[in-house]
Amino acid sequence: MEPLITLERAELEREYSQALSEYERFKSLGLKLDMSRGKPSNAQLDLSMELASMAFTAQECVSAGVEARNYGAIDGLPACKELFADILGVKPNQVFCGGNASLTLMYDTITKAYTHGLLHSPRPWHELGQLKFLCPVPGYDRHFAICEAYGIEMIPVPMTDYGPDMDVVERLIADPAVKGMWCVPKFSNPSGIVYSNETIARIAAMKPAAPDFVLMWDNAYCIHEIEGEYIDIPDILELCERHGNADMVFEFCSTSKVTFPGSGVACFACSEANMAYMKKLLSAQVISYDKMNQLRHVRFLRNREGALAHMKKHAAILADKFDVVISLLDERVAPLGIASYHRPKGGYFISLYVMRGCAKRVHQLMKDAGIVMTSAGATFPYGLDPEDSNLRLAPSFPPVDELRQATEALCCCIKLAALEKLLAR
Amino acid sequence: MEPLITLERAELEREYSQALSEYERFKSLGLKLDMSRGKPSNAQLDLSMELASMAFTAQECVSAGVEARNYGAIDGLPACKELFADILGVKPNQVFCGGNASLTLMYDTITKAYTHGLLHSPRPWHELGQLKFLCPVPGYDRHFAICEAYGIEMIPVPMTDYGPDMDVVERLIADPAVKGMWCVPKFSNPSGIVYSNETIARIAAMKPAAPDFVLMWDNAYCIHEIEGEYIDIPDILELCERHGNADMVFEFCSTSKVTFPGSGVACFACSEANMAYMKKLLSAQVISYDKMNQLRHVRFLRNREGALAHMKKHAAILADKFDVVISLLDERVAPLGIASYHRPKGGYFISLYVMRGCAKRVHQLMKDAGIVMTSAGATFPYGLDPEDSNLRLAPSFPPVDELRQATEALCCCIKLAALEKLLAR
Numbered sequence: 120m121e122p123l124i125t126l127e128r129a130e131l132e133r134e135y136s137q138a139l140s141e142y143e144r145f146k147s148l149g150l151k152l153d154m155s156r157g158k159p160s161n162a163q164l165d166l167s168m169e170l171a172s173m174a175f176t177a178q179e180c181v182s183a184g185v186e187a188r189n190y191g192a193i194d195g196l197p198a199c200k201e202l203f204a205d206i207l208g209v210k211p212n213q214v215f216c217g218g219n220a221s222l223t224l225m226y227d228t229i230t231k232a233y234t235h236g237l238l239h240s241p242r243p244w245h246e247l248g249q250l251k252f253l254c255p256v257p258g259y260d261r262h263f264a265i266c267e268a269y270g271i272e273m274i275p276v277p278m279t280d281y282g283p284d285m286d287v288v289e290r291l292i293a294d295p296a297v298k299g300m301w302c303v304p305k306f307s308n309p310s311g312i313v314y315s316n317e318t319i320a321r322i323a324a325m326k327p328a329a330p331d332f333v334l335m336w337d338n339a340y341c342i343h344e345i346e347g348e349y350i351d352i353p354d355i356l357e358l359c360e361r362h363g364n365a366d367m368v369f370e371f372c373s374t375s376k377v378t379f380p381g382s383g384v385a386c387f388a389c390s391e392a393n394m395a396y397m398k399k400l401l402s403a404q405v406i407s408y409d410k411m412n413q414l415r416h417v418r419f420l421r422n423r424e425g426a427l428a429h430m431k432k433h434a435a436i437l438a439d440k441f442d443v444v445i446s447l448l449d450e451r452v453a454p455l456g457i458a459s460y461h462r463p464k465g466g467y468f469i470s471l472y473v474m475r476g477c478a479k480r481v482h483q484l485m486k487d488a489g490i491v492m493t494s495a496g497a498t499f500p501y502g503l504d505p506e507d508s509n510l511r512l513a514p515s516f517p518p519v520d521e522l523r524q525a526t527e528a529l530c531c532c533i534k535l536a537a538l539e540k541l542l543a544r
Numbered sequence: 545m546e547p548l549i550t551l552e553r554a555e556l557e558r559e560y561s562q563a564l565s566e567y568e569r570f571k572s573l574g575l576k577l578d579m580s581r582g583k584p585s586n587a588q589l590d591l592s593m594e595l596a597s598m599a600f601t602a603q604e605c606v607s608a609g610v611e612a613r614n615y616g617a618i619d620g621l622p623a624c625k626e627l628f629a630d631i632l633g634v635k636p637n638q639v640f641c642g643g644n645a646s647l648t649l650m651y652d653t654i655t656k657a658y659t660h661g662l663l664h665s666p667r668p669w670h671e672l673g674q675l676k677f678l679c680p681v682p683g684y685d686r687h688f689a690i691c692e693a694y695g696i697e698m699i700p701v702p703m704t705d706y707g708p709d710m711d712v713v714e715r716l717i718a719d720p721a722v723k724g725m726w727c728v729p730k731f732s733n734p735s736g737i738v739y740s741n742e743t744i745a746r747i748a749a750m751k752p753a754a755p756d757f758v759l760m761w762d763n764a765y766c767i768h769e770i771e772g773e774y775i776d777i778p779d780i781l782e783l784c785e786r787h788g789n790a791d792m793v794f795e796f797c798s799t800s801k802v803t804f805p806g807s808g809v810a811c812f813a814c815s816e817a818n819m820a821y822m823k824k825l826l827s828a829q830v831i832s833y834d835k836m837n838q839l840r841h842v843r844f845l846r847n848r849e850g851a852l853a854h855m856k857k858h859a860a861i862l863a864d865k866f867d868v869v870i871s872l873l874d875e876r877v878a879p880l881g882i883a884s885y886h887r888p889k890g891g892y893f894i895s896l897y898v899m900r901g902c903a904k905r906v907h908q909l910m911k912d913a914g915i916v917m918t919s920a921g922a923t924f925p926y927g928l929d930p931e932d933s934n935l936r937l938a939p940s941f942p943p944v945d946e947l948r949q950a951t952e953a954l955c956c957c958i959k960l961a962a963l964e965k966l967l968a969r
Contacts, residue, residue: 144713156615158614158615159614161602161611162613162651164602164605164611168601168602169612170836171599171600171601171602171605171613171836172598172599172600174597174599175595175596175597175677176593177586177589177590177593177596180589180596186589187806187807188596188805188807189583189584189589189806190591191802191806192584207780218643218644218834219643219832219833220830220831221836222829222831223830226828226829226830227829230655230659233659234655234658234659234670234693234694235693243670244826245668245670261828264827264828265828267657267828268660268825268828269659279634283713313886345672348721375615377612378833379613379836380610380613380614380615380690381612381613381615381833381834381835381836382613382834382835382836382837395617400693403651403686403689403690403692403693404647404648404651404652405645405647405648406645406647406805406806407806407836408644408806409643409644409806409807409837410806410807411595411596411804411806411807412834414809417618423700426949432762441783459647479965482750490572534649539649
């Protein structure tokens with residue numbers, strides 16, 4: 120196999136007809152596969168079945184003097200605050216344990232900014248004019264959906280291999296209408312990269328013009344290594360505080376991809392001043408979150424060490440799946456010079472760049488062959504990928520056999536779309 | 545004992561010094577009692593321990609084709625929608641199962657009205673001028689706190705023995721700034737009364753001037769009989785629909801006072817059009833709520849019949865406590881003609897009216913004796929009881945012995961406050 124770019128037209132035509140007949144073969148299989156969302160597989164869910172059969176006596180429902188079964192303790196069981204503090208490397212009093220979804224905590228944080236303002240907001244955001252948010256791209260579509268829900272203009276910021284391009288960020292935050300930035304610092308969604316310590320230090324030291332600029336630090340994959348040793352990233356809360364930015368950051372995480380998605384525990388971590396401010400606003404919304412589920416998670420995961428040991432079991436399952444996708448891409452697509460991608464060391468996604476102008480076409484070809492992928496463009500604000508080249512692959516959910524079949528079809532579609540483009544010139 | 549009002553000054557003074565020395569005796573006991581919140585007691589929590597030791601196989605986590613452990617089904621497990629539909633007497637497709645707290649669902653509903661508007665809002669509420677909400681009084685302080693969070697002006701509406709005074713309501717809703725009304729139709733918080741069918745029919749037939757008027761139907765005590773047979777109230781959704789008001793109402797309930805408060809399941813029920821509208825807005829906030837907990841509740845409660853059988857066990861515990869309070873009031877306070885109250889047939893509270901201008905004083909006397917009660921005024925918007933006479937008693941949480949002691953002290957404080965007032969004339 121040679122890079123397609125080196126081929127003569129007649130050779131391209133030959134390649135095209137081969138690719139087309141291979142594609143038709145896939146289509147004739149009547150597949151129904153889904154590699155669209157970062158959902159853990161059933162095998163991964165089975166790792167946490169202890170949570171589905173845990174027994175507590177009435178006495179065991181009391182934790183550090185707090186009755187888990189009854190109302191109370193809006194910020195969660197002390198033991199659960201300690202668990203998350205240990206995982207995130209923050210202090211227990213910086214942790215607010217919420218319900219089952221960090222997405223909800225993130226949405227609620229932006230909602231409170233909109234309705235009431237954040238701690239340092241001169242006025243609620245709805246009273247201000249057009250607001251803007253920095254969105255490193257490619258990024259996470261559900262972050263973008265929150266901004267869209269509030270009409271916040273999203274400014275794409277290019278991602279480097281070390282995190283968001285901080286030269287761009289530092290220029291943009293001079294605009295007081297820029298109210299915040301989304302970050303997935305570890306195993307970024309979808310690129311899988313880990314922000315470098317230098318990038319994180321620059322982020323913590325930012326001097327945004329907006330007094331209520333909020334760093335939405337979505338540490339979704341904080342313990343989600345697939346291969347290699349645990350990667351420690353700096354405690355953003357401590358770093359921000361050191362730079363006089365203690366109240367600039369909210370960090371989020373959850374056990375959605377540790378135990379059961381949708382039945383896990385989520386938390387945010389922030390400065391004491393932010394905590395006091397948010398607890399006051401939250402007191403109109405909730406008396407307390409599900410402390411029984413917090414108790415289950417404390418018993419099951421124990422501490423960072425326990426959580427990391429548990430994550431090794433996830434890694435073993437996920438590594439096989441990432442292997443399937445990467446080795447097929449390495450074998451069938453890489454030599455053609457029509458796509459690029461990294462092999463991530465953790466997280467849930469592979470960020471694939473196909474030939475410019477071909478991502479939507481690849482998505483459509485896959486769909487026509489019965490395989491659902493994340494929409495082309497989903498990794499960009501408003502679904503607009505200016506180069507129409509990025510696709511997010513989510514290998515976790517399908518069984519290995521189906522994943523192999525889907526990826527074989529994907530390789531074929533990438534090639535077919537590229538050949539269509541090259542031949543149309 | 546005679547009504548205090550009939551006594552001569554010298555007799556009043558004698559009564560006063562007796563009451564004072566009795567009060568000093570209570571104070572000297574160094575009590576630390578709490579009858580402030582509607583919290584189930586430990587004995588009640590123990591009734592649901594099956595939930596704390598339930599075991600599911602992986603296979604059992606799949607319910608009607610939905611994997612409870614994974615993401616998905618934003619409106620809840622079909623079986624849980626059926627459970628609540630059965631309890632509320634509505635249709636399963638009208639039910640949205642949420643997280644652990646109906647308070648959160650209510651707060652989120654008003655928040656969405658504020659940020660985005662409701663289905664029939666011409667604009668989001670934050671873009672409109674001063675808004676108003678009807679608050680039957682005495683009422684529930686957490687409802688009032690939601691209005692306060694959004695600067696919504698609260699208009700008190702007197703409660704009758706049959707529900708809100710509908711003559712007043714029908715007059716007030718002619719104002720297009722009146723955007724909604726709070727209702728606890730069964731065993732109202734705190735009065736304990738059940739809205740009559742006639743009142744409910746008038747509510748369903750309202751013709752508010754605001755196109756997006758929202759009836760916040762908090763059916764918190766829908767199966768919470770303490771004595772007597774189950775009381776059926778009309779299905780508000782069906783009644784509203786019949787009067788062309790299908791989209792006017794959101795009904796709320798939860799298992800907070802059925803199983804474990806804070807670890808239960810909450811839901812709202814509404815028209816199909818409202819459901820579609822809210823699901824769209826909610827999709828930016830949440831992927832799905834805790835379906836494992838929904839599954840536990842389905843297995844534990846099964847259906848309305850199962851839930852009612854379970855509630856009989858609560859009733860047995862609660863009836864004793866309400867008996868203690870009511871019989872002490874009957875014995876020690878009623879003959880003095882200085883207080884009024886009903887014996888509720890369900891719910892969590894006794895609404896006590898002491899002599900005008902004495903509620904705060906009684907609260908303070910109790911506090912000084914080491915007994916925490918719900919704040920005087922808490923049952924009115926902004927904490928302002930114009931007559932300073934209503935107190936909400938919450939007998940559920942303390943053990944019977946403590947409750948007796950607290951109520952004895954209460955009877956003494958009611959008498960002491962009344963005598964202070966009569967002697968000050």
